[in-house]
Structures are given as C-alpha cells and as structure tokens.
Amino acid sequence: MSAFEIWGGKPLKGEIIPQGAKNEALQVISAVLLTEEKVTISNIPDIKDVNKLIELLGDMGVETERLAADTYSFQAKNIDQDFFKSDAFKQKGGGLRGSIMIVGPLLARYGKAAIPKPGGDKIGRRRLDTHFLGFEKLGARFEYNASDEFFDVDATNLHGTDILLEEASVTGTANVVMAAVLAKGTTTIYNAACEPYLQQLCKMLNRMGAKISGIKSNLLTIEGVEKLGGTEHRLLPDMIEIGSFIGLAAMTESEITIKNVCFQELGIIPNTFARLGIQFELRGDDIYIPAQKHYEIDTFIDGSILTVADAPWPGFTPDLLSIVLVIATQAKGSVLIHQKMFESRLFFVDKLIDMGAQIILCDPHRATVIGLDKKVKLRGIEMTSPDIRAGVSLLIAALSAKGKSVISNIEQIERGYQHIDQRLLALGADIKRI
Numbered sequence: 131m132s133a134f135e136i137w138g139g140k141p142l143k144g145e146i147i148p149q150g151a152k153n154e155a156l157q158v159i160s161a162v163l164l165t166e167e168k169v170t171i172s173n174i175p176d177i178k179d180v181n182k183l184i185e186l187l188g189d190m191g192v193e194t195e196r197l198a199a200d201t202y203s204f205q206a207k208n209i210d211q212d213f214f215k216s217d218a219f220k221q222k223g224g225g226l227r228g229s230i231m232i233v234g235p236l237l238a239r240y241g242k243a244a245i246p247k248p249g250g251d252k253i254g255r256r257r258l259d260t261h262f263l264g265f266e267k268l269g270a271r272f273e274y275n276a277s278d279e280f281f282d283v284d285a286t287n288l289h290g291t292d293i294l295l296e297e298a299s300v301t302g303t304a305n306v307v308m309a310a311v312l313a314k315g316t317t318t319i320y321n322a323a324c325e326p327y328l329q330q331l332c333k334m335l336n337r338m339g340a341k342i343s344g345i346k347s348n349l350l351t352i353e354g355v356e357k358l359g360g361t362e363h364r365l366l367p368d369m370i371e372i373g374s375f376i377g378l379a380a381m382t383e384s385e386i387t388i389k390n391v392c393f394q395e396l397g398i399i400p401n402t403f404a405r406l407g408i409q410f411e412l413r414g415d416d417i418y419i420p421a422q423k424h425y426e427i428d429t430f431i432d433g434s435i436l437t438v439a440d441a442p443w444p445g446f447t448p449d450l451l452s453i454v455l456v457i458a459t460q461a462k463g464s465v466l467i468h469q470k471m472f473e474s475r476l477f478f479v480d481k482l483i484d485m486g487a488q489i490i491l492c493d494p495h496r497a498t499v500i501g502l503d504k505k506v507k508l509r510g511i512e513m514t515s516p517d518i519r520a521g522v523s524l525l526i527a528a529l530s531a532k533g534k535s536v537i538s539n540i541e542q543i544e545r546g547y548q549h550i551d552q553r554l555l556a557l558g559a560d561i562k563r564i
C-alpha cells in the first residue's frame with residue numbers, strides 16, 4: 131500500500147489540464163462490445179479503473195490497441211464465452227464498479243452475460259436492481275447466486291418495451307440503453323439518468339447506427355436496429371476533477387487555470403462553488419481561479435444556512451460533495467452538506483476534525499461545517515483514504531494544512547485521478563510518494 135507525504139501550506143500556481151472523464155470512459159469502453167467493427171476512443175485517462183476495464187475486455191477477446199498515450203482502438207470481433215466461467219473473470223470482473231456495464235452490450239449482442247458483483251467504493255449500499263429489472267423488462271432472465279455473488283443473465287431475444295426505472299441510476303441507465311439498442315422494436319426509458327456522460331454514450335451509439343432520441347432528457351426512446359458499426363469518440367474532461375481543482379485552488383490560496391473544461395457541460399457545478407464564495411472567471415473555455423485569501427459562503431435568500439445536497443443530474447453530483455465539505459472548513463460561514471445518495475460517504479469527516487476542522491456529523495447523510503475563515507489553519511496528520519473522493523478531499527486538506535500529512539491507501543485516489551502527484555508537483559506542491 132503506497133502513501134503520499136505532503137508538506138502543506140504552500141500556495142500553488144499554474145495551469146492544469148483535466149483528464150478525460152473516468153465515468154464516461156467506463157460507459158463508452160463497455161459499448162465497444164456492441165459491434166464487431168473498430169471503435170477508437172481518445173482522451174482516455176490513464177487510471178486504475180479504466181485500465182482494469184481495458185484489460186478485462188482484452189481477456190474477453192477484444193482486440194485492443196493503444197494508438198497514443200490517451201487513445202485506444204477496440205475491436206470486439208470474437209468474444210471468448212469460456213472466459214466468463216473462469217476464476218480470472220470472477221476476480222477481475224468484480225474489481226471495479228464500471229464492469230457492470232459489460233452486461234447490457236453482451237446481452238444485446240450474444241443473448242447472455244455474466245458478472246460478479248462489481249466493486250467500486252464502499253460508500254453505502256450500491257444496489258443493482260435498476261440494471262437487472264430493466265433487462266428483465268426487455269425480456270431477459272437473470273439469476274443471482276448469493277454464495278459466490280455472481281449474476282447470470284440470458285435472453286433468447288430482447289424486445290422493445292416501456293420501462294420506468296426505479297431510480298435514475300447512472301450505470302443502470304447506460305446498461306439498459308446498451309441492451310435496448312439491438313432489441314427488436316421500440317423501447318422507452320423514463321426516469322433515465324441524463325448526465326453529460328450518458329449523453330455522450332447515446333451520441334456515440336447513434337454514430338454507430340443506433341436510433342436514440344430524447345438525449346439530455348429523462349425520457350429516452352430507442353428504436354432497435356439490427357447491427358451497429360464502428361466509430362471514433364472523444365471523452366469529455368472529467369467534471370469531478372474540474373471541481374476538485376477549483377476546491378484545491380480555494381483551499382490553498384492558489385492561482386490556477388484549469389484548461390479546456392467544456393464549461394457548457396458542467397451544469398450546476400460552477401454555480402455551487404460560486405455559492406461557497408469562490409471567485410473564478412471563464413476565460414475562453416478555461417476556468418481561471420485567482421489566489422484568494424478568503425471566501426464567504428452564501429446564505430439562502432432568507433438568511434438561513436446554505437444546504438448543498440446531491441441529486442441526479444441536472445442536480446449536484448454526489449461525487450463532489452466531499453470536496454465541497456472540505457472547502458467549507460476554511461470558508462467564512464456555515465453550510466449543511468446533505469449526501470442523500472450514499473449513506474457511508476461522510477465518515478471521513480473524523481479525519482478533518484482531527485486536523486482541526488469544525489464539523490458536526492448530524493447523521494450518516496448530513497454534516498454541518500462551521501468555516502474557520504482561515505483564522506485557524508488545519509494541521510497535518512496521518513490518515514488513510516477511505517474512498518476516491520474523500521481521498522482527494524483529504525489530499526486537498528493536507529495541501530492547505532500546516533505541517534506534514536501522510537495519506538495512505540492512495541490506490542483509492544489513483545483509481546480515478548491520473549498521475550495526481552506529478553500534476554500537483556508541476557503546480558509547486560510539496561508531495562512525495564512513499
């Protein structure tokens with residue numbers, strides 16, 4: 131298990147380019163299974179989760195070629211069906227959350243699929259009902275073997291139907307869309323997740339020959355087609371990285387320019403940081419954040435304490451709430467952080483409290499942060515990263531803190547943030563891998 135040693139309190143300066151989006155990568159790389167033709171994807175981040183999925187596809191028989199550092203071509207001509215019965219599949223298939231999205235395409239193309247219960251962060255219950263109930267509506271049958279936590283799904287033929295999803299699950303919507311594109315007839319998916327990464331997936335599928343309409347809304351209509359072909363696709367910049375860097379700049383009083391952010395795809399994210407009092411400017415398609423000594427959290431119009439809560443898109447993403455929470459510890463004012471989706475994502479506040487932050491964990495979903503207005507700086511401590519976003523939040527806290535911090539279990543951070551130590555070093559951070 132590796133760790134980062136960080137000496138905090140140094141302002142950073144410079145430009146940073148966000149990596150391609152992790153969670154979009156996992157969707158569109160899974161979609162290559164829908165065609166026997168070549169699909170080329172660029173702006174792929176070099177991170178653990180994405181590399182694991184690419185390796186898994188390779189093990190399944192997909193011809194995978196790295197054409198440039200961030201560009202791969204994939205050709206799923208023949209899939210080795212025996213691989214799904216192997217121990218290697220049981221072990222690797224469960225190694226990340228995103229692997230669940232191979233099921234929809236496999237079901238669509240081969241009429242059967244299997245998957246071990248997927249991994250990902252331990253941030254509360256992460257049910258898969260939306261995925262499998264959606265497949266069932268399309269005509270599939272599934273079995274879940276609880277003893278080895280393995281799903282088997284099969285369908286003689288998938289047929290279009292009207293589906294009302296139980297919840298607007300991101301990976302669930304992606305999976306059901308991918309199963310429906312080759313189904314016979316028309317499928318509607320209501321209460322669909324509609325975040326930009328899903329829009330990107332649908333646009334890519336349409337370029338491959340699919341007929342999906344309603345993109346960007348929560349009602350998708352999919353006319354099934356016989357076959358899909360190859361395409362080229364470029365990933366959006368990672369909006370969670372962009373938010374993380376805005377938080378980093380504010381906490382460390384740094385002047386940072388985040389390059390090529392595709393601002394129009396960031397939805398409510400910039401506004402949420404603005405309500406925390408953080409100043410930034412849009413320069414072309416870059417976000418420029420000036421060095422700022424203080425930032426003051428807005429209140430609601432009636433003067434009551436601001437709440438920042440997550441919600442399905444176009445609401446605020448749950449993946450940025452930990453970052454918002456950390457930023458608030460050094461702001462002027464107070465905020466209630468309400469993590470509605472995941473019940474175990476706020477426990478990392480204990481570490482921030484040890485660093486000197488003023489936080490009351492009201493219950494597993496809510497924490498009140500009383501900002502210190504930089505009058506008292508956080509102090510460096512030794513800590514472990516519990517999940518990817520808490521890990522980055524602790525990293526930001528450590529970079530702003532007085533003295534030395536050590537963060538262990540950084541593999542959690544590195545499953546989603548590309549070469550993060552090197553990129554922070556380039557901004558002038560004092561960070562070392564130990």
Ligand SMILES: CC(=O)N[C@H]1[C@@H](OP(=O)(O)OP(=O)(O)OC[C@H]2O[C@@H](n3ccc(=O)[nH]c3=O)[C@H](O)[C@@H]2O)O[C@H](CO)[C@@H](O)[C@@H]1O
Nearest residue numbers: 153156227228255256297298299300301302442448449471
């Ligand atoms: C690989 C990937 O893409 N992971 C993302 C994906 O995970 P994932 O697709 O697994 O997350 P889901 O969208 O299925 O659900 C996330 C959580 O929110 C709950 N929920 C969801 C929708 C809803 O309307 N009400 C509700 O309560 C679910 O029960 C679950 O506990 O989306 C999550 C929500 O944006 C992100 O945190 C993850 O980073």
Ligand SMILES: C=C(OP(=O)(O)O)C(=O)O
Nearest residue numbers: 227228250251449518519
């Ligand atoms: C929770 C996350 O990822 P995953 O769904 O892969 O666990 C995340 O990206 O914040």
